[in-house]
Amino acid sequence: MKVTRLLGSGVELADGSRIAAGTVIWTGGMRASALTEQGSGQRDPLGRLHVALDLSVTGAAHVYAAGDVTLAATDDHGNHAMMACQHAIDMGRYAGHNVAADLLGLPTMPYQQPFYVTCLDLGGAGAVYTEGWHREVKLTGADPARSVVA
Ligand SMILES: Cc1cc2nc3c(=O)[nH]c(=O)nc-3n(C[C@H](O)[C@H](O)[C@H](O)COP(=O)(O)OP(=O)(O)OC[C@H]3O[C@@H](n4cnc5c(N)ncnc54)[C@H](O)[C@@H]3O)c2cc1C
Known part of the structure; x- marks a missing residue:
C-alpha cells in the first residue's frame, strides 16, 4: 500500500488508513526524470543516462546531461556520481562549460570529482x-x- 502523506504522528496510506510513528524513515529510493525516456540513449536501472567523460549523452550528438539524470564516472576507479547535490552541482558546472565549448567548437573538459x-x-x-x-x-x-x- 502506497504512503500518500507524512503526518506529524506517522503516515497516511492510499486507502486512508494511518500508521502511527514517532519517526518516519523514507527508504523508497530515487529515480531519474521520465524525460530521460524520450531519447534512445542507454539508461541504467535508475533511469540515468549513460554519458561520455565530458557528460555528453551517449548516442545523442550535442546533448549533455548533469545531476540526477546522469550516470557519470567520478574517477578512474569505477565510482559513479550519486543522486545528490554534492555531485549534481559540480556536474552542472562541467556540463554548462561543455555545452558552451561544443557550440564554439572548442575542446570539452572531462568531468572528474574524486573527493567524496x-x-x-x-x-x-x-x-x-x-x-x-x-x-x-x-x-x-x-x-x-x-x-x-x-
Ligand atoms: C527529500 C530530498 C532530500 C534530499 N536531501 C539531500 C541531501 O541532504 N543532500 C544531498 O546531497 N542531496 C539531497 N537530495 C538530492 C538532491 O536534491 C538532488 O540530488 C539534486 O537536487 C539533483 O539536482 P538536479 O539539478 O539534477 O535536479 P533537481 O534539483 O531536481 O532540479 C531539476 C529541476 O528541473 C525541473 N523540472 C523537472 N522536470 C521538468 C520539466 N519537464 N520541464 C521543466 N522543468 C522541469 C524541476 O522542477 C527542478 O527545478 C535530496 C532529495 C530529496 C528529494
Whole structure:
C-alpha cells in the first residue's frame, strides 16, 4: 500500500488508513526524470543516462546531461556520481562549460570529482561525517553537525 502523506504522528496510506510513528524513515529510493525516456540513449536501472567523460549523452550528438539524470564516472576507479547535490552541482558546472565549448567548437573538459564525503545528521543525537568511497569516519558526535552546517 502506497504512503500518500507524512503526518506529524506517522503516515497516511492510499486507502486512508494511518500508521502511527514517532519517526518516519523514507527508504523508497530515487529515480531519474521520465524525460530521460524520450531519447534512445542507454539508461541504467535508475533511469540515468549513460554519458561520455565530458557528460555528453551517449548516442545523442550535442546533448549533455548533469545531476540526477546522469550516470557519470567520478574517477578512474569505477565510482559513479550519486543522486545528490554534492555531485549534481559540480556536474552542472562541467556540463554548462561543455555545452558552451561544443557550440564554439572548442575542446570539452572531462568531468572528474574524486573527493567524496557523506554527512549523516541525526539531529539531537549528533552526526557522522565520512570521507572517501569506503566512508572512513572522520568526525562523530555533536561537532560534525556544527562543522558541516557552518
Ligand atoms: C527529500 C530530498 C532530500 C534530499 N536531501 C539531500 C541531501 O541532504 N543532500 C544531498 O546531497 N542531496 C539531497 N537530495 C538530492 C538532491 O536534491 C538532488 O540530488 C539534486 O537536487 C539533483 O539536482 P538536479 O539539478 O539534477 O535536479 P533537481 O534539483 O531536481 O532540479 C531539476 C529541476 O528541473 C525541473 N523540472 C523537472 N522536470 C521538468 C520539466 N519537464 N520541464 C521543466 N522543468 C522541469 C524541476 O522542477 C527542478 O527545478 C535530496 C532529495 C530529496 C528529494
